[in-house]
């Protein structure tokens with residue numbers, strides 16, 4: 321259960337960079353219902369800047385574009401355009417431009433919550449999955465000192481295929497100690513490739529067994545997320561020894577990534593029932609902190625033989641819950657356990673993850 325925080329939650333104004341894209345549009349949906357964050361400014365490419373949002377964006381959501389947002393004029397993604405209208409920004413920028421643009425916002429002392437890959441492995445940038453490692457936000461004061469900032473900082477969330485992997489890993493590691501290795505096959509939704517993304521002739525009636533640049537991220541990002549914060553909150557250290565191998569595929573599913581995982585523990589392995597109980601009883605820091613968007617449960621364990629499925633399970637906990645099923649033993653001993661997980665690539669895997677990170681930053685006093 322999300323705990324009602326005893327701390328007051330101040331209202332904050334936010335902007336979205338890359339607001340016209342897949343991730344950007346999901347930010348708009350989630351922020352439209354948000355009790356404390358008001359979306360006051362939207363930015364996108366020079367192709368869109370200067371137009372009303374309703375004219376610039378190809379709105380692809382089942383819910384009508386909120387009128388107030390449709391009337392906002394899209395800005396260029398420069399700090400000068402945003403600084404008087406926002407307290408912080410979310411970034412759903414194409415990675416070709418996220419590097420330079422997010423750095424400019426950071427240098428202008430504006431907090432940035434990024435979805436792009438550019439700074440995820442920077443040792444000064446917390447890479448935070450809010451239902452896994454919110455304690456890494458405590459690097460923010462050190463990052464600020466380094467850049468000589470008063471209120472700005474940068475926090476990233478991870479690749480969407482990594483998120484569905486690390487949430488169950490955290491729950492299992494908390495109970496049974498470090499993992500030695502994991503092997504994963506992903507079946508990633510087309511919305512993961514942005515809009516217009518993969519051509520219909522490539523994906524209808526098909527599976528594409530390759531996503532450029534994706535497999536390398538699985539190990540590097542998960543080791544950082546599952547690692548620790550040390551030296552009086554001035555240093556992030558990777559989870560030692562965790563070997564991750566993966567094959568990432570694109571499947572004809574609109575939203576919701578599926579992860580087919582085998583894993584081996586460094587010490588002795590739990591039984592299937594012990595593992596399920598650890599997953600079921602896991603309570604994340606986002607829940608404990610009382611983040612308004614935290615799901616009631618971070619991991620749902622499913623007992624049906626044919627679940628989880630992306631169409632049926634991606635929206636569990638409004639897209640913030642990871643569903644895990646088919647937990648079973650690996651009989652040949654090469655690994656200890658295997659399971660299937662489904663997570664919403666645009667909610668916990670992107671925009672929702674960033675929003676939870678921002679809520680936690682407020683509750684921890686950094687924003």
Ligand SMILES: NC(=O)C1=CN([C@@H]2O[C@H](COP(=O)(O)OP(=O)(O)OC[C@H]3O[C@@H](n4cnc5c(N)ncnc54)[C@H](OP(=O)(O)O)[C@@H]3O)[C@@H](O)[C@H]2O)C=CC1
Pocket residue numbers: 337338339340341342343344363364365366367368369397411412413414415417418435436437478479480511512513514515516665666669670
């Ligand atoms: N989709 C997903 O599941 C996930 C995506 N991500 C990451 O999030 C980011 C956004 O992804 P996604 O929404 O899918 O991508 P899209 O391609 O759908 O959207 C990209 C956005 O970037 C804007 N943009 C492009 N070029 C520029 C520019 N020169 N200056 C300013 N803005 C620009 C676009 O504006 P315009 O419309 O004007 O072109 C658009 O708003 C990427 O870095 C992606 O890797 C991370 C996790 C999951």
Ligand SMILES: N[C@@H](CC(=O)OP(=O)(O)O)C(=O)O
Pocket residue numbers: 415435436437478479480481508509511512513531534537665
């Ligand atoms: N590449 C992921 C989404 C994504 O954009 O990831 P990243 O931000 O790590 O490039 C997918 O296709 O599903």
